[in-house]
Amino acid sequence: MQLVVFDIDGTLTNTNKIDENCFVRAFALEFGIFGINTNWTEYAYTTDSGITQLIFQEKLKRLPSNEELVRLKARFVSLLQEAFINNQDLFNEIPGSANVLAKLQLDPNW
Secondary structure (H helix, E strand, C coil): CCCCCCCCECCCEECHHHHHHHHHHHHHHHHCCCCCCCCHHHCCCCCHHHHHHHHHHHHHCCCCCHHHHHHHHHHHHHHHHHHHHHCHHHHEECCCHHHHHHHHHHCCCC
16 A cells, blocks of 8 residues: 655645634734744744744744643634634635545555
């Protein structure tokens, strides 16, 4: 069996903008952190955890605790859910991605 790994935003869903908005708002609402650099390519580690750690280091001069990471994730998910309820058009699929996933599910080699 072969494995395929997809990144969701920008690959399967066209959610980069709403993801960014909710991510930045989660920092503001949970920790009072503002002025986050949203040019993600400028970060050394462009994963959610790498970006989060750098933001904490730059803004609070320390790494986040596990409890703070749980709070941030919960707030981020809550903001995404709220945005989806208010405007489902912000969560469109990348054209053709559903077809690709459907075909992969039918193939026993994947």
